[in-house]
Amino acid sequence: MSSLTYEATGIPVESEEADPVNRRVELLLGALASSVLLFIAGMILFTLFKAWPSFAANGLAWFGAGGNVDAQLTDIFNSPADPADYIYKLRAWPLIWSTILISALSVLLATFIAVFSSIFIVHFAPGPLQKLIEPVVKYLAAVPSVVYGLIGILVLVPWINSTFITEEMRSSVAYVIQLDGSSVMAGVMILTVMILPIMIALIVDSLRAVPLNWREGALALGVNKWRAVRTVSVRAIRPAIVAAAVLATARALGEAIMLAMVTGSIGFAPNPFDGFLFFMEPSRPLAPSILDGEEGLSVVPFGETMYAFGFILIVSCVFFSFSGWAIRQSLGRYSIGAR
Amino acid sequence: MGIESADEVHDRTESGIPPIKRIVVNGEMPPVRVSQGEANGAPTHIAESFVIDQGAMAPAWTEERMKVESLGVRFDRKEAVKDVSIEVNSGEVLALIGPSGCGKTTLLRSLNKLVDLTPTAVRSGRIMLDGQDTDLMDDTLLRKKVGMLFQQPNPFPMSIFDNVAYGLRERGTKRPGKKELEPIVVDALERAGIWAEVSDNLSHPALSLSGGQQQRLCIARSLAVRPEVLLLDEPCSALDPISTAIIEETIVELKSEIAIVIVTHNLQQAERVADQVGFMYLGDLVEYGSVEQVFNAPMAERTKDYVRGDFG
Amino acid sequence: MVSGKSRRPIKARGSRKVRARGVWSIGDRVGLTIAWATGIFLCLVAFSVTIYLALKGVQYLNLDILISRPEAGTEQSETGGILDPMIGTLLLTILGTAIAAPIGVGIAIWLTEYGRPSLLARFVEAGIEMLVGAPSIALAIFGLLIFQNSFMAPFSFTAEGGAVFGRSFFAAGAIMSLIALPFVVGGTREALNSIPKHVREASYALGKDQASTIRRVLLPSARSGIATGTTLGMAQIIGETAVVVVLLGASLQLAPEGAIPVLDVLKGTGSTLTSYVYQNSPAGEGKAPEKAYAAAFVLLLIVIALNLFVNQISKRGRHTWG
Ligand SMILES: Nc1ncnc2c1ncn2[C@@H]1O[C@H](COP(=O)(O)OP(=O)(O)OP(=O)(O)O)[C@@H](O)[C@H]1O
Ligand SMILES: [Mg+2]
Numbered sequence: 001m002s003s004l005t006y007e008a009t010g011i012p013v014e015s016e017e018a019d020p021v022n023r024r025v026e027l028l029l030g031a032l033a034s035s036v037l038l039f040i041a042g043m044i045l046f047t048l049f050k051a052w053p054s055f056a057a058n059g060l061a062w063f064g065a066g067g068n069v070d071a072q073l074t075d076i077f078n079s080p081a082d083p084a085d086y087i088y089k090l091r092a093w094p095l096i097w098s099t100i101l102i103s104a105l106s107v108l109l110a111t112f113i114a115v116f117s118s119i120f121i122v123h124f125a126p127g128p129l130q131k132l133i134e135p136v137v138k139y140l141a142a143v144p145s146v147v148y149g150l151i152g153i154l155v156l157v158p159w160i161n162s163t164f165i166t167e168e169m170r171s172s173v174a175y176v177i178q179l180d181g182s183s184v185m186a187g188v189m190i191l192t193v194m195i196l197p198i199m200i201a202l203i204v205d206s207l208r209a210v211p212l213n214w215r216e217g218a219l220a221l222g223v224n225k226w227r228a229v230r231t232v233s234v235r236a237i238r239p240a241i242v243a244a245a246v247l248a249t250a251r252a253l254g255e256a257i258m259l260a261m262v263t264g265s266i267g268f269a270p271n272p273f274d275g276f277l278f279f280m281e282p283s284r285p286l287a288p289s290i291l292d293g294e295e296g297l298s299v300v301p302f303g304e305t306m307y308a309f310g311f312i313l314i315v316s317c318v319f320f321s322f323s324g325w326a327i328r329q330s331l332g333r334y335s336i337g338a339r
Numbered sequence: 340m341g342i343e344s345a346d347e348v349h350d351r352t353e354s355g356i357p358p359i360k361r362i363v364v365n366g367e368m369p370p371v372r373v374s375q376g377e378a379n380g381a382p383t384h385i386a387e388s389f390v391i392d393q394g395a396m397a398p399a400w401t402e403e404r405m406k407v408e409s410l411g412v413r414f415d416r417k418e419a420v421k422d423v424s425i426e427v428n429s430g431e432v433l434a435l436i437g438p439s440g441c442g443k444t445t446l447l448r449s450l451n452k453l454v455d456l457t458p459t460a461v462r463s464g465r466i467m468l469d470g471q472d473t474d475l476m477d478d479t480l481l482r483k484k485v486g487m488l489f490q491q492p493n494p495f496p497m498s499i500f501d502n503v504a505y506g507l508r509e510r511g512t513k514r515p516g517k518k519e520l521e522p523i524v525v526d527a528l529e530r531a532g533i534w535a536e537v538s539d540n541l542s543h544p545a546l547s548l549s550g551g552q553q554q555r556l557c558i559a560r561s562l563a564v565r566p567e568v569l570l571l572d573e574p575c576s577a578l579d580p581i582s583t584a585i586i587e588e589t590i591v592e593l594k595s596e597i598a599i600v601i602v603t604h605n606l607q608q609a610e611r612v613a614d615q616v617g618f619m620y621l622g623d624l625v626e627y628g629s630v631e632q633v634f635n636a637p638m639a640e641r642t643k644d645y646v647r648g649d650f651g
Numbered sequence: 652m653v654s655g656k657s658r659r660p661i662k663a664r665g666s667r668k669v670r671a672r673g674v675w676s677i678g679d680r681v682g683l684t685i686a687w688a689t690g691i692f693l694c695l696v697a698f699s700v701t702i703y704l705a706l707k708g709v710q711y712l713n714l715d716i717l718i719s720r721p722e723a724g725t726e727q728s729e730t731g732g733i734l735d736p737m738i739g740t741l742l743l744t745i746l747g748t749a750i751a752a753p754i755g756v757g758i759a760i761w762l763t764e765y766g767r768p769s770l771l772a773r774f775v776e777a778g779i780e781m782l783v784g785a786p787s788i789a790l791a792i793f794g795l796l797i798f799q800n801s802f803m804a805p806f807s808f809t810a811e812g813g814a815v816f817g818r819s820f821f822a823a824g825a826i827m828s829l830i831a832l833p834f835v836v837g838g839t840r841e842a843l844n845s846i847p848k849h850v851r852e853a854s855y856a857l858g859k860d861q862a863s864t865i866r867r868v869l870l871p872s873a874r875s876g877i878a879t880g881t882t883l884g885m886a887q888i889i890g891e892t893a894v895v896v897v898l899l900g901a902s903l904q905l906a907p908e909g910a911i912p913v914l915d916v917l918k919g920t921g922s923t924l925t926s927y928v929y930q931n932s933p934a935g936e937g938k939a940p941e942k943a944y945a946a947a948f949v950l951l952l953i954v955i956a957l958n959l960f961v962n963q964i965s966k967r968g969r970h971t972w973g
Contacts, residue, residue, distance in 0.1 A: 025862040029761035032754060034771065036778040039829075040785075043793045050796060113689045116682075120690035124683065133690055135962070136697045142954045143700060144890030146925045147947045150932050151700060154940055193696055200693075213493040216453055217557070221506035221564050222483030226679045226686075231509050236496055247784065254786025257892040257925075261934040287893075290788050294897050297795060307796075310789040321784025325777055479674040512676040 044314055051308035053301070057088035062308070065093035069267035073293065077302045086301040094269035095309070098283035101270065102184060102259065103252040106191035111245045113192070114199035115234065121200070122207045123229050134204075141197030149261035152190045157181040157262055160280070169277050177282060182264030185279040190258055195248040202247070206240035206331070207233055239331050247324035250317045253287070260288035286313055404429045404568055404598040405450060405485070410464035412445050412454060419445040421622040422464070427568060429598040432590060434613035434630070436603060438645070441619040443602045444490055447570045450600070451485040452478050468568070483510060486566025490573050490602075492553035494545035494560075499537050502545045502556055503527050506564035523563055530592075531559035532585030551577045558586065562593075569593070571601040575608065587612050606646060610634055618642045701951065708948025711941045717949075721903035721927070727939045733946050735905045736927035739820075740889055740953075742916065743899075743923055746824030747831050747888045752881050754828070755835025760865055762836070763843040783833045791897035794826035798898070808900070808908050808920050816900075819908070820917040823898035830891055831884025838880015842873035878964045886957045889950070892925040901936070903927060924950045 055062055072090050079087040121133055161181025170179050210233040218228035234241075264282025267289070272278050284292070286309045297303040405427035412420040420442040427433055427450075435443045448454040449462060452473060466473045473481050494502050503524040508514050524541075528534040533555040537543075545556055554577050561569065571590075575583040590599055590612050603609050609616055609630070616633040618626040618641075626633055626642040637643045675683075719732030758775065766772040798807045799817035806821035846869060854864040870877075900906075900920040907915035922930070924946050929935050931943040 019860050019862075022860050022862045025865075026761070026765045026767075029757050029765065030767075030771070033758045033761045033775045036758065036775055036782065036832075040778050040781055043785075043790070046796055047789070047793055113692070116686045117689035117693055120686040124686055125690055129690070129694075133694060135958075136694050139955070139958055140693065140697050142886050142890070142958055144892065144925055144950055144954065146890070146892040146928045147700075147704070147950060149934070150928055150940075150943055150947050151703065153933050154944075155703070196693070211493075212456070213489065213491060214495055216456065217489065217493040217495065217560075218505070218509070219456070219479075220451060220453060220482055220487040220489070221510060221561065222479055222486070222566075223506065223509045224479040224674050224679060226675070226683050227509045230682065231505070232495055250784035254784070254788065256786065256788040257896075257929060261929070261932060265934075287786055287788050290792060291893055291896060294792075295901075297792065297897075307792060310786075310792050313786045314789045317784045317786050317789070318781045321781045322777055324784075325780040477674055483674075510674075512673060 040318070044311070044318070047307050047311045047314060051304060051311040053086075054088055054090065054305045054308040058090055062090060062092055063096060064091050065097075065269065066091040069094045073267070073302070073305070076305055077293075077296050077299055079299065079301045083300070088301055088305070090305060090308075092286075092309075094267045095284060095286050095289050096312070097269045098184075098263070099253060099285035099287070101283070102187045102191060102263070102285055103249055105184070105188045106195060106252055107245055107249050109188065109192045110195045110199055110248060111241065114196055114203055114244065115241060117196075118200050118203040118207055119229055119234065121204055123225065123233075137197045137200050140193065141201070145194060145255060145258040146261075148190050148194060149258035152186055152258060152262035153182075156186050156189065157183075160186055164276075165280050169280060173274075173277065173281070177266060177268050179280055179282070180264070181280075182262055182282050183280045184263065184270050184283055186262040187259050187283075187285075188279075190262060191252055191255060194255065194258065195251050198251060199244040199248050202244040202328075203237065203241060206237040210236050239327055243324045243327035243331065246320050246327065250320035250324065253285075253313060253320065254317050256287035256291045259285055260291045263288065265292055402428050402430075404469060406467040407446075407450070408465040408467065410446070410449055410466060411462070412442070412449055413461045414457065415459045418622050420449070423619075423622075423624040425617055425624060425627060427598045427600055428615075429567075430595060431614040432594050432599045432601060432612050433615045433617065434601050434603060434609040435617045435619060436606065436609055436645070437619035437625075439604075442622040443619055444572055446619070447487065447572055447600060447602060450568070450570055451482045451487050453482075453487065479510075483564070484566060485568040485570065486561045486564060487570040488558055488561045488572055488574055490576070492550060492557050492577075494548070494553050494556050496544070496546055498542045499545050499548070499556060500524060500541040503559050503563050506560065510564065524559075527559040527563035528556075530562050530585075530589045531555045532582045532589070533559060551579065551582065554578065555582060555586070558589075562589070566597065568598045568600070571599065573602050573604065575603070575605065583608070606634075606648075618645060620645075704944070704948050704951050707944035708951075710944075712945040712948055716942070716945050721922070727941050730931070730939045730942055733924065733927055733942065733949065735903060736922045736924045736946060737949070738905065739895075739899070739921045739923040740925070742820055742921075743824055743827055743895070744885050744888050746820060746917070747827030748881060748885055750825060750828035751831035751835050751884055752877075755832050755880065755884070756839050756870075756877055758832075759836045759839035759843060760869075763840055764861065764865055764869070779833045779836050782829060785829075786893075787830060787891055788893040788897070790826050790829055791894040794822055794894070794898050798822040798825075806918065808906075808918065816920075818898055818900045818920050820899065820919065820921065823894055824917075826894050826898060827888045827891060830887050830894070831881075834884035834887060835877070835880040838876045838878075838883065839873055842876020842879075843869060845876075846872050875964050875967065879961055882957055882961050882964070886954060886961075889923075889953055889957070890925065892929055895923045895926040896929060899923065899926060901926075901930065903930060924953075 069091060075087050076090065079085065117133075121130060121137075125133060158181055160183060161179075164185070165179050165181065173179065214232045214236065215228050218232045219225065223231070263284055265284050265288060266282045268281060268283050270278050270281040270283050274281065290306050290309050290313075293302065293306045297306055403426055407423060407425045407427075410420055410423045411418065423442075423446060425433070425446075435446065437443055445454060450466060450473075452466075454460050454462060455478070468476065468481065468484065495505060497505070504517075504520045507520055507523060525534065528537060533552060536552060537548075537556075545553065548556060554574070558571075558574055575586055578586065587608065590601065593599060594614075601609075601612065613630045616626075616628065616630050617624055618633060618637075618639075620641050625639045626637055628638075633642060634646050637646060716732040717737070718734055720734050721736070722729060722731035724730045758779070762772055762775060795817045797803060797817070798819070798821070799815050801815055803815060803817070803822075807819045808816045850868065850872070851864060854868045855861075859867065899922060902920055903922045905916055905921035906919045908919035909915040927946045928943045928950065931939040931946070933940065
């Protein structure tokens with residue numbers, strides 16, 4: 001480190017292209033970095049390869065609805081040992097619907113909360129509260145999902161069961177499912193808390209990057225502070241909010257453990273036309289489905305079905321992460337964004 | 340009830356009646372004087388009733404609008420403004436001149452309390468608006484009356500129209516429609532001398548305008564909300580002579596209605612538009628008097644040198 | 652005015668002022684109220700999670716649990732302790748970090764110091780972002796796919812007949828390293844980026860080439876960034892459950908495989924604190940929620956400690972480049 005104190009002599013050594021050691025270091029590190037890309041490509045391809053029989057056997061109907069998905073999974077698991085007799089029939093819509101539903105609801109809810117709380121953190125929290133709340137957000141981000149899941153299954157689920165679910169509700173759906181508090185609602189509530197910190201971190205960063213003289217301009221016109229923040233700062237960072245929501249979606253889609261614990265683990269597609277009851281219905285998104293089926297991975301057709309779930313998840317998560325990253329990159333160029 | 344709330348009064352001005360008429364509007368009101376609870380006292384109980392106070396103090400604002408009493412502003416250790424006392428009168432233009440870095444902008448930003456946004460800033464002394472201590476007023480209400488144009492153009496990242504309409508849309512409790520806004524926006528753009536250039540692309544983003552155009556757009560933006568006191572920080576620094584002439588014309592036109600403070604490095608401009616001139620040097624208000632007196636018979640040696648162009 | 656000269660610091664005032672009418676519309680007030688509510692909501696969630704687990708932890712955690720191994724039992728009192736899961740967490744963290752740290756630092760160096768061709772560098776950046784977003788459960792089953800191959804047998808739990816299960820500390824550690832990797836890269840890049848150009852130029856001027864500048868000047872200066880990134884990565888590993896459940900199997904006790912000490916454990920299966928919580932919760936088989944609470948509390952303490960540690964190093968390591 002002592003070498004840092006020497007003054008530059010003014011002769012910048014521009015390039016060392018000729019030096020073979022240097023060249024080799026660069027190549028080695030470059031290869032290491034590129035292996036990340038290879039890995040991702042490999043992961044997607046191998047998973048697809050492994051999942052192919054399931055997709056091939058079902059065609060597009062794989063994504064459709066029809067029948068009881070849990071019963072279908074059981075049939076697949078109990079396939080005869082002869083590869084020629086493997087059962088693949090699957091209509092995965094309830095799982096896909098549950099994934100979309102729970103992710104979308106929690107991302108919507110989290111976006112709302114994250115925008116407001118970021119405004120609060122950056123512009124309105126009194127000094128001491130501001131000092132407290134930022135570590136709190138970091139801490140919330142660091143709590144393991146299994147801890148959230150444990151609290152969910154032991155506290156939140158019984159609470160929902162006793163507070164929101166009436167006997168009429170129970171009996172009205174008793175012919176298909178049993179309501180016990182493990183529900184869409186429990187999943188959405190906890191998932192929201194889990195993705196909030198990521199979103200807040202990004203939105204707070206970009207709010208801080210909004211040029212002060214815009215806000216000053218609004219204030220000088222006699223616009224109150226809240227309105228100035230909302231109409232100038234928040235308006236300016238809309239793309240950053242989108243980026244945050246997109247990245248949070250990737251995180252929400254991939255959450256397995258917590259959702260496996262609190263959503264009831266039943267391959268049921270909650271019906272929005274059930275009204276409020278809809279939130280009380282159990283379901284099971286794709287990621288927890290893989291976790292639940294983890295023991296059966298060695299049963300060939302069942303394993304292949306699980307890899308099909310995995311493939312859908314990887315592709316959508318990679319898509320969302322990439323989009324979020326790309327939006328943030330373009331933000332950087334206009335200097336209003338997180339990073 | 341004989342008492343009007345401030346925003347009702349303001350709506351009146353927004354709907355086109357020049358602010359000066361307010362004296363007539365509130366004129367018949369009984370002069371209810373609310374105790375000021377001297378400077379360092381707890382201001383809360385007064386703040387609630389200051390709205391009434393506005394009307395009550397009506398007779399006071401025929402002439403003097405703002406009064407700065409031994410204002411001092413520090414940034415950490417650095418004193419930017421030292422013990423400045425100055426008045427801003429309606430019907431007059433006050434020009435602040437002085438070398439770069441002498442505290443003109445800081446003084447201006449104190450008048451609408453924007454300097455409070457700088458975390459390191461510490462302000463002392465008093466600034467009165469119509470006999471009311473501005474520290475006891477709501478910041479937003481103060482800034483509704485005291486408008487400001489910044490030294491650096493700072494158009495919002497939205498269309499030209501939205502920029503000018505911004506203040507009118509966002510500062511009231513109700514949002515006026517586009518029809519109501521249009522004449523006001525056009526008028527403001529005309530007064531700022533930019534209408535001809537932007538008339539057919541009002542929906543273009545303001546940030547794509549040139550520097551000088553942005554500056555005039557910002558002038559239009561601060562004119563559109565019809566402030567009662569207008570603070571202009573080097574409004575013509577980036578403008579050509581023609582645009583400058585239009586702005587100066589507007590200033591002269593407006594001064595019969597409102598009080599104007601203008602910071603300028605252009606001494607001819609100060610001579611042309613100003614009635615009162617303040618010369619600042621290193622945070623001190625060295626000289627303050629009528630334009631004839633400051634330019635023709637300055638009392639301080641420094642002022643003499645500066646207006647002759649010997650330094651600065 | 653006598654009081655005109657009194658010094659009144661700006662920041663001390665203002666907050667007490669009552670808002671004037673006509674300045675704040677109903678919508679503004681509602682918005683501000685929601686902002687306050689959400690801010691306080693965040694604090695409430697954090698505190699209630701912590702306090703609830705602390706209460707349960709104090710209730711169920713004791714020294715006995717910490718030093719005894721998990722047992723199979725029908726009563727909660729018979730299910731033993733969390734020694735094995737704690738060792739499992741430690742092993743997996745060390746293994747994952749040991750793989751992720753050097754690779755991550757290497758990638759970060761390449762991205763910041765070389766980054767040629769720039770298109771490739773952009774792709775690698777995007778790839779790292781995708782790793783952050785990749786679902787851990789998908790990474791886990793992909794890991795299984797790799798480690799089930801017979802050529803991976805030396806690293807995996809195997810059955811008598813030679814079947815390779817693909818489950819072991821090695822397998823879980825390898826996949827965990829991918830989860831920690833983006834954090835190491837992020838921390839290191841941030842630190843390297845904050846080193847001003849003139850530092851590099853000074854080193855070149857002394858006749859050092861790029862490689863030795865990196866090794867002797869940049870890396871030492873980026874130490875705290877690397878430490879921050881690595882610690883954040885560790886926190887991810889410690890909190891990860893899906894990978895453990897899939898790649899370490901369901902046995903709560905460490906199940907060594909082979910004869911060589913240490914290596915046998917790494918080649919074998921076991922559990923971690925997270926998988927222990929999962930298995931003992933009503934969602935798993937254990938049905939020992941008291942033990943799950945105890946383990947979750949230990950987990951939370953570790954996370955809090957790591958968080959504090961990160962704060963400490965990033966505070967201490969903040970360089971001021973003169
Ligand atoms: N935010 C700030 N933080 C610290 N010091 C400041 C700040 N703003 C202004 N100053 C200091 O206060 C002094 C007065 O600045 P001010 O901007 O008022 O000068 P000015 O008279 O407007 O100059 P110019 O003619 O160049 O615009 C300067 O010395 C400046 O360094
Ligand atoms: Mg200035």
